[in-house]
Amino acid sequence: GAGVSQSPSNKVTEKGKDVELRCDPISGHTALYWYRQSLGQGLEFLIYFQGNSAPDKSGLPSDRFSAERTGGSVSTLTIQRTQQEDSAVYLCASSLVVQGNQPQHFGDGTRLSIL
Amino acid sequence: DAKTTQPPSMDCAEGRAANLPCNHSTISGNEYVYWYRQIHSQGPQYIIHGLKNNETNEMASLIITEDRKSSTLILPHATLRDTAVYYCIVRVAYSGAGSYQLTFGKGTKLSVIP
Numbered sequence: 001g002a003g004v005s006q007s008p009s010n011k012v013t014e015k016g017k018d019v020e021l022r023c024d025p026i027s028g029h030t031a032l033y034w035y036r037q038s039l040g041q042g043l044e045f046l047i048y049f050q051g052n053s054a055p056d057k058s059g060l061p062s063d064r065f066s067a068e069r070t071g072g073s074v075s076t077l078t079i080q081r082t083q084q085e086d087s088a089v090y091l092c093a094s095s096l097v098v099q100g101n102q103p104q105h106f107g108d109g110t111r112l113s114i115l
Numbered sequence: 116d117a118k119t120t121q122p123p124s125m126d127c128a129e130g131r132a133a134n135l136p137c138n139h140s141t142i143s144g145n146e147y148v149y150w151y152r153q154i155h156s157q158g159p160q161y162i163i164h165g166l167k168n169n170e171t172n173e174m175a176s177l178i179i180t181e182d183r184k185s186s187t188l189i190l191p192h193a194t195l196r197d198t199a200v201y202y203c204i205v206r207v208a209y210s211g212a213g214s215y216q217l218t219f220g221k222g223t224k225l226s227v228i229p
Contacts, residue, residue, distance in 0.1 A: 004158075033215070043159075045216040059216070091158050098215050101147050101166075101208040106158035 002026065004107035006092050012113045015084060021077045021110045025094030032075050033095075033104060034067060036088040043091070049075060050098045079112075087114045119203045124224045127197075133190040135223050137203030140184040146207050148179060150188045151219070152199040159202070159219070162188065193227045200224050 005024040013019055025032050034046040045059040049069040060066070064082075069075040079086055089111050093104040120138040127133040139148065149164040163170055163177045165186075170177040176189040190197055202222040207214055 006158075031215070033217075035217070042219045043217055048215060093158075093217075095215075099208075101164065103149060103161045103164055104215075104217060105161055108156075108158045 004092055004094055004105055006090075006107035006110050008110055009108065010111045010113075012115065013082060014115050016081055018078065018080045019082055019112065021079075021090050021092075021112070023075045023077070023092030023094075023107060025073065025075070025092070026105055029094035029096055029105075030072065031095045031098040031102075031104075032069060033093040034075070034077050035091045035093065037091060037109070038088045046077070046090075048098075082112075082114045084114045087112055119205055119220055121201070121203055121220065121223045123221065124226070126226050126228055127190075127193045129195060129227050129229050130192055133188075133193040133197065133225060133227070135188040135190075135201050135203075135225065136185065137188070138185045139203070139205045142183050142205050143207070146205045148177065148183075148186050149204040149206065150175070150177065151202045151204065152197075153202070153222075154196075154199040160199075162201075193225075195227050195229065198225060198227045 004026055007022045030051045032049045035043045037043055047067045048056040064080045067077045089109040091106055091109040093106045095102040095104045147164050147166050150162040151159045153159045163172055163175050165177045165179055179186045200222040202219045
């Protein structure tokens, strides 16, 4: 079946611009996660959605970052007034539910480059 | 989550079995062993996970020692497309806020040689 889909795959933008990154999770998955991965670094958790519950935003690095998930499916991560340190690969993952031992399945990410 | 130790790199001949070890000597009774891999320029790919028993799926087999202090991921017939960094993760099943956050160590860089 179809996996997690992210768009765009690559985004180059000027410092100070806003960007929107999209994630389409696996159909039927209720839990959705955003991470980012900088060059040579590990995963950095950003935000998590589970059904209609309030999202866990504890990993968002600043108030320039926000995310929403409409209709319990597609999610958009928005970065306002981008800075060069925002350059990274932004990864989205989904799992059937958050409970138990369900594995997270990742998309191929959006590679964001801030000039 | 318990810490894992993996060799930084391994080579495997194409067509042979690749056996990737992971040490997790401080694992707790309710922690699962998960394996992911990441091929260059792609997102992490889930491979397999287990608690106590050995597991097998279409991608790999997971062998967990009886004392659960170590495990081995087996790719039965490695191909060039299996060249990737392999991550062994030990974590509890969901236990509240924050417990779902995945953390990858440095993993093992597997190179499949023609």
